[in-house]
Amino acid sequence: MSFQAPVGQQSIAALYNDHHGWLLGWLHRKLDCPHLATDLTHDTFLRVITRPSTPDCREPKAYLTTIARGLLIDHWRRQDVERAWLETLSVLPQPLVSSPEEYMQVLEALYQVDQLLNKLKPKVREAFLLSQLDGLTYxxxxxxxxxxxxxxxxxxAQAMLACLSAELVGAV
Structure with missing residues (x-):
């Protein structure tokens, strides 16, 4: 008697076996970095596996590309946030962050703020930033x-509610 995986697991295994190499190549061409391409390929399939329902993939490459493209955008956004943080640190007279752990904690907080801001409607985001960063009155x-x-x-009110729901009020 042999073990047989449930249908959902079989379809995910088939998706992985049939398309892993293709997705890795696609990401490698986009990133020109084999290590990052490997990580994002892994993350793509991890997202597929952790979805509450098994996908009905009539177009598996389009499905995987959509997930991978979202991960790429997240990666590039995180790079932009980190680059901005490093530029800010470079103009300060003394380092604000003394350890690698503190550096990563600050970056993680910045990523969370960035995600929060990007979820706001453009005018809400602009009003919030004008108030909080530029100190303008209403x-x-x-x-x-x-x-x-x-x-x-x-x-x-919308921006503050978003901050409260994200538990970021103290960080803003």
Whole structure:
């Protein structure tokens, strides 16, 4: 008597066997880095495996490409955040971060803030940033965005609610 995997696992195994090499090659061409391509290929299949339902893949390459493209965008966004943090550190007179652990904690917090901001509607994000970073009053923001002050209050409430739900209020 031999072990037989459930149908969902069989289809995921077949998806992996049939398309792993192709996806790895596709990512390698996009990234020109075999190690990162390997990591993102692994992460793509991990996303497939951890989905609550087994995909019905009529177009497996399109399905895998969609997942991998999202991971690529996340990777590039994280690189942009890290690059901006390093540029900020380079102009400061003394390092703010003294250990690799603290450096990674700050980066992780920045990634979370970046994700939060990117989930906000553009005007909500802009109003929030004008308030928090530029220190503008609601009336100044309203004038700048061409809306009423009441709308700015709504935007700020939406942004604050998003911060609260992400548990980032202390970090903002």
């Amino acid at each position: 009336s100044q923001i309203a004038e700048k965005l061409g809306v009423g002050e009441r709308m700015i209050k709504k935007y700020m």
